[in-house]
Amino acid sequence: MRILGIDPGSRVTGYGIVVKQGPELGFVTCGTIRTAGERDFSRRLLVIFEGLCQVIEQHRPDVAAVEDLFLARNPRSALKLGQARGAAVVAALQRRLAVHDYTPRMVKQAVAGYGQADKEQVQRMVEMLLGLNGSPSSDAADALAVAICHANHVDHLAALGR
Amino acid sequence: MRILGIDPGSRVTGYGIVVKQGPELGFVTCGTIRTAGERDFSRRLLVIFEGLCQVIEQHRPDVAAVEDLFLARNPRSALKLGQARGAAVVAALQRRLAVHDYTPRMVKQAVAGYGQADKEQVQRMVEMLLGLNGSPSSDAADALAVAICHANHVDHLAALGR
Numbered sequence: 001m002r003i004l005g006i007d008p009g010s011r012v013t014g015y016g017i018v019v020k021q022g023p024e025l026g027f028v029t030c031g032t033i034r035t036a037g038e039r040d041f042s043r044r045l046l047v048i049f050e051g052l053c054q055v056i057e058q059h060r061p062d063v064a065a066v067e068d069l070f071l072a073r074n075p076r077s078a079l080k081l082g083q084a085r086g087a088a089v090v091a092a093l094q095r096r097l098a099v100h101d102y103t104p105r106m107v108k109q110a111v112a113g114y115g116q117a118d119k120e121q122v123q124r125m126v127e128m129l130l131g132l133n134g135s136p137s138s139d140a141a142d143a144l145a146v147a148i149c150h151a152n153h154v155d156h157l158a159a160l161g162r
Numbered sequence: 163m164r165i166l167g168i169d170p171g172s173r174v175t176g177y178g179i180v181v182k183q184g185p186e187l188g189f190v191t192c193g194t195i196r197t198a199g200e201r202d203f204s205r206r207l208l209v210i211f212e213g214l215c216q217v218i219e220q221h222r223p224d225v226a227a228v229e230d231l232f233l234a235r236n237p238r239s240a241l242k243l244g245q246a247r248g249a250a251v252v253a254a255l256q257r258r259l260a261v262h263d264y265t266p267r268m269v270k271q272a273v274a275g276y277g278q279a280d281k282e283q284v285q286r287m288v289e290m291l292l293g294l295n296g297s298p299s300s301d302a303a304d305a306l307a308v309a310i311c312h313a314n315h316v317d318h319l320a321a322l323g324r
Contacts, residue, residue, distance in 0.1 A: 073237070099204040
């Protein structure tokens, strides 16, 4: 099972794909979609949408896991973040991927063992869990962490019949 | 020029299309996309996206105008609203429509003459400006109002060379 993890952001959206074979996790790809160069906010949403469509086209994941971002500081930034997330979720759904949501806390818990882990700890743990040579960028690592989080939940979800 | 107006919402998304021929405005269609029945929030985004894609497919608008919603009460609802808006904007953009943003104030100003107009005033003015027989629902009227707002700005935008 190939799992696409997405860490949406209005400036940088991270993505990462892991493959789960039984209890084993393998690395497929990761990267970032950068939109800061777009003058127009709406155009950023299209860049996120099309960037993720391209990743899905190329790597054919079976399912998507998207970080849920309820920690926005204020309504204005939540609205921007929300739009980026909406563009990302729709990219996955319209390619017929099921989308699972995980809070930042659940993601950190899954990769680092506790919900307050900082970005560097997440990066290091992702590197270790997937046996990477070198560190992915913070946004790509977050996306891989979301994918790993879903991998850990798959058996649990199966047991619940979802 | 056919203008698609969109009033995005995570439960109800209104849409309306008007046709502008010189200074004349005509009514093409309007309606709502209801997502409240979806258990899953992500599925709501897909319903919005696919619903708007279908409207665009059927009525072939030339441009889209989307209400910008910065009046959300709190980050949590802003995040939901933002995701609905992101799904709507991406539907328009990936069908190659330019997307223009208008604040609720600009929309009310355009149809009712002042920025504090209430929902019923907007409904009545939309009905009058488009010569409708009967009142569209509040969400559909809001979407038509956004389209009318863009129609009023078209000449201005042209003068600015946009």
